[in-house]
Amino acid sequence: MLFFFSIILVGSLTPLxxxxxxxxxxxxxxxxxxxxxxxxxxxxxxxxxxxxxxxATFGAIFISGNYQLTRLASTVLLPALFMGIVGxxxxxxxxxxxxxxxAQNVVGVVTASVLVSTNTLGTPTGSSLLxxxxxxxxxxxxxxxxxxxxxxxxxxxxxxAISSMFLxxxxxxxxxxxxxxxxxxxxxxxxxFLIWNKxxxxxxxxxxxxxxxxxxxxxxxxRFNPNPIDKLASFTIPVLLLALPILDTSVAVxxxxxxxxxxxxxxxxxxxxRLLRLRLTKRQSVLLLxxxxxxxxxxxxxxxxxxxxxxxxxxxxxxxxxxxxxxxxIRV
Numbered sequence: 201m202l203f204f205f206s207i208i209l210v211g212s213l214t215p216l217x218x219x220x221x222x223x224x225x226x227x228x229x230x231x232x233x234x235x236x237x238x239x240x241x242x243x244x245x246x247x248x249x250x251x252x253x254x255x256a257t258f259g260a261i262f263i264s265g266n267y268q269l270t271r272l273a274s275t276v277l278l279p280a281l282f283m284g285i286v287g288x289x290x291x292x293x294x295x296x297x298x299x300x301x302x303a304q305n306v307v308g309v310v311t312a313s314v315l316v317s318t319n320t321l322g323t324p325t326g327s328s329l330l331x332x333x334x335x336x337x338x339x340x341x342x343x344x345x346x347x348x349x350x351x352x353x354x355x356x357x358x359x360x361a362i363s364s365m366f367l368x369x370x371x372x373x374x375x376x377x378x379x380x381x382x383x384x385x386x387x388x389x390x391x392x393f394l395i396w397n398k399x400x401x402x403x404x405x406x407x408x409x410x411x412x413x414x415x416x417x418x419x420x421x422x423r424f425n426p427n428p429i430d431k432l433a434s435f436t437i438p439v440l441l442l443a444l445p446i447l448d449t450s451v452a453v454x455x456x457x458x459x460x461x462x463x464x465x466x467x468x469x470x471x472x473x474r475l476l477r478l479r480l481t482k483r484q485s486v487l488l489l490x491x492x493x494x495x496x497x498x499x500x501x502x503x504x505x506x507x508x509x510x511x512x513x514x515x516x517x518x519x520x521x522x523x524x525x526x527x528x529x530i531r532v
Contacts, residue, residue: 202256202260202381202384202385202388203384203385203387203388204388205256205388206252206253206256206384206385206386206387206388206389206391206392207388207389207391207392208392209251209252209255209256209389209392210248210249210251210252210388210389210390210392210393211392211393211395211396212392213247213248213251213252213392214245214248214392214393214395214396214397214403215396215403216248217242217244217245217247217248217403218242218244218245218396218402218403220244220247221242221243221244221403222242224292226242226243226244226291226292226406227240227241227242227243228240228241228242228243228404228406241401241402241403241404242402242403242404243291243403243404243405243406243408244288244291244403244406244408245393245396245397245403245404245405245406245409246284246287246288246291246405246406246407246408246409246410246411246412246413247288247408247409248392248393249389249390249393249405249409249412249413250281250284250408250409250412252385252388252389252392252393253277253385253386253389253412253416254277254281256385256388256389257273257277257381257382257385258270258273260381260385261273269378272378273378273382275314275318276382276416276419276420276423277416279307279310279311279415279419280412280413280415280416280419281412282303282307283303283304283307283343283411283412283414283415284408284409284411284412285408286299286300286303286407286411287300287406287407287408287409287410287411287412288406288407288408290406290407290408291406291407291408297464300407300411301340301464304339304340304343304344304411304415305336305340307339307343307415308335308336308337308338308339308340309332309336311335311336311339311415311419311422312331312332312335312336312339313332315331315335315422315423316328316331316332316335320423321335321422321423322421322422322423322424322425322426322434322438323425323426323431323434323435335422338418338421338422338438339415339418339419339422341418341446341449342414342415342417342418342421342442342445342446343411343414343415343418344414344449345414345442345445345446345448345449346359346360346410346411346413346414346417346445347407347410347411347414348445348448348449348452348470349444349445349448349449349470350404350405350409350410351448351470351472351473352399352470352472352482352485352486352489353397353398353399353400353401353482353486354394354397354398354399354401354486354490355472355486355489356405356409356410356413356445357390357391357393357394357397357405357409357413358390358394358398358486358489358490358493359442359444359445359489359490359493360386360387360390360413360417361386361387361390361391361394362387362490362493362494362497363417363441363442363493363497364383364384364386364387364390364417364420365383365384365387365497366441366497366498366500366501367379367380367383367417367420367421367424367441368380368383368384368387369501370424370426370427370437370500370501370504371383371424373427373504373505374425374426374427374504376424376425379420379423379424382416382420383420386413386416386417386420390413393405393409398486399482399483399486400482417442421438421441421442422438424438426438426504427504427505428503428504428508428511429508429511430508430511430512430515432511432512432515432516433503433504433511433512433514433515436500436503436515436518436519437500437503437504438500439519440496440497440499440500440503440518440522441496441497441500443492443493443496443497443522444471444489444492444493444496447471447522447525447526447529448470448471448472450526451469451470451471451474451526451529451530452467452469452470454530455467455469455530456469471485471489471529472485472486472489474529474532475488475489475532477532478532492525496518496522499514499518500518502514503515503518
């Protein structure tokens with residue numbers, strides 16, 4: 201019910217957000233060299249996603265009468281909502297990268313403090329200081345990765361929909377119903393938006409949507425407690441769930457550093473752009489990225505279910521394949 205309600209709600213809100221964006225001239229103008237679209241595309245799709253996720257989550261809590269979950273849900277959604285508001289301001293005013301980066305670090309520190317102090321970190325290291333450091337780096341890294349991955353129609357929204365669906369399945373299987381519920385709401389909401397965002401996109405999520413989704417999916421993967429006994433496998437699973445956005449960011453950042461330019465500077469060096477240079481169409485490119493996202497998420501699910509003896513071996517093989525993909529893409 202949460203899944204289909206989220207799809208219908210966000211699918212209905214997105215065209216309204218599109219009208220509002222056009223009315224207030226909150227659009228992505230193709231005036232910069234790294235832009236691949238030809239006509240102005242409205243932003244504010246992220247506003248529809250945010251409203252959908254918040255409404256479905258707190259609506260379900262209210263209907264179920266399980267009000268003690270309100271505080272827990274707030275600790276997950278409020279940091280994401282804060283970043284969504286920062287992103288919306290950026291969509292309207294076109295901020296420099298630094299205010300966003302500072303806000304991401306603040307959110308990372310707050311989230312880390314909550315997770316460590318309440319002992320709700322899915323895979324703790326045993327050191328509070330190291331847990332805080334890993335959490336902040338993960339929050340900031342994934343938030344930027346989702347934002348970077350939103351460089352092709354349906355790229356970020358499709359990847360988050362797939363990753364959160366597999367997170368839902370694993371959380372449900374292991375009895376982590378709060379994580380499962382939020383993950384399925386996230387998957388449904390991004391799929392509802394994807395109806396309008398798939399190639400050719402009629403609306404973009406903007407930084408409001410990308411930063412909100414980044415913080416939310418990062419927080420959920422941090423709170424999720426994987427089944428594997430092996431520590432390496434437990435850390436590998438969330439990485440594999442978000443392997444494609446991480447790969448995209450790694451390739452783009454490395455490419456820019458090699459050229460001596462800022463990692464925050466836009467460019468046509470993302471995975472989608474490299475696939476376009478291989479003469480794939482935009483639709484074929486994003487479809488391949490979705491397939492790769494599904495493959496890595498499937499590997500994460502397999503690792504969480506195999507016998508202990510195979511957990512580390514499969515983790516190493518999976519990450520080796522990720523490195524191979526990095527080498528191939530960086531050479532295109």
